[in-house]
Amino acid sequence: MSHVLRMAALEPGASSGTLLEWLIDEEDTVTAAAPIATVGTAGATETVISPAEGVFRRQFVTAGESVPPGTPIGVVAVPDETIDDCVAEAQQTLEDIDTHARDTSMPNRTVTASTDGGLSGQLEAGSFAWRYDEPAEYGGTETGPTPVDIFLGGLAACLSLSVRYQADKRDVAIGEIAVTTTATPDHGPVETLEATIRLETDADDETVDHLVDLAERGCHVSQLLRAEYGPTINWERGETTT
Incomplete structure (x- = not known):
């Protein structure tokens, strides 16, 4: 039986990992659990590590490459x-990833919000963009979520990835993870913030409690809420049109 080795999700939210070093060469014999690469x-x-005894038949990624x-x-x-089908499928996946990488660019934690009037605007993060707005009753046009909604989405997304990372790291079987974040009141300054994590799993309560605790501590957005510092705000003058 053939086994495809894949790049692991090394940190919550990490968009890539780097193959630091191959510890064996193609056609080397390996035993189950033998180290193959770092x-x-x-x-x-x-x-x-090798999932089974066999031979390291094919290498797709070179040392130093990030994927x-x-x-x-x-x-x-x-x-x-015969591993022809296995290799063909892997190579197609690599081609798809390469095409996607050419078509998109990650924002690397830099996001720009722009508005030229009213209470709506556009967020741009790398090659991605989406609208933000306010409810009509507060002067908006409801073409997108509010800035607070977007923050809540970031927190929910980060928690979901952090739970998945902790579960995978500890071999805890979990199906769908759904995180709902809620802030009150529905407008004005936020007074309460709550996150509910729903998991499809047969793991016992103690295991789930431990996973959720680790996930909350490892979630970088959640860490911002505990930070004892605020953002550094600067300003600069833009070009005016006449």
Whole structure:
């Protein structure tokens, strides 16, 4: 049986991981759980191990290359097994990832909000863009979520990824993860903030409690809420039109 090795999700929200070093060469024999490569990000390092006994038949990613989580990096199979279909599928995945990377660019934690009038505008983050607005009763036109809604979405997304990361790291089987964040009142200064995490899992309560606690502490958006510092605000003059 052939096994496709993939880049791990090394940190919550990490868009890529780097293959730091191959520990074996193509056609080397490996035992189950033998170390094959080391991968990492700026904040985490992990060893890729062989899922079974066999031969390291194919390498897709070179040392020093950074790829998204889930990207095929190699194949382990028994010596005489035909792996053409497995390799073709992996190469198609690599081509799809390469095409997507050319068409999109990640914002690297830089987002620009622009508005030329009224209470609505556009957010731009890398190659992505979306509208923000206010309810009609408060002078908006309801063409997008409010700034507070967008913040709540960031918190919910970060918590969901953090829970998934902690569960995968500890081999806890979890299906869908849905996080709902709610702030009150529905307009004006926020007075209360609550997040409800719903998980499809048969894990016991103690395990889930531990996962959620680790996820909350590891969520970078949640960390901002606990930070004892505010943003540094600067201003600069833009060009005027005549």
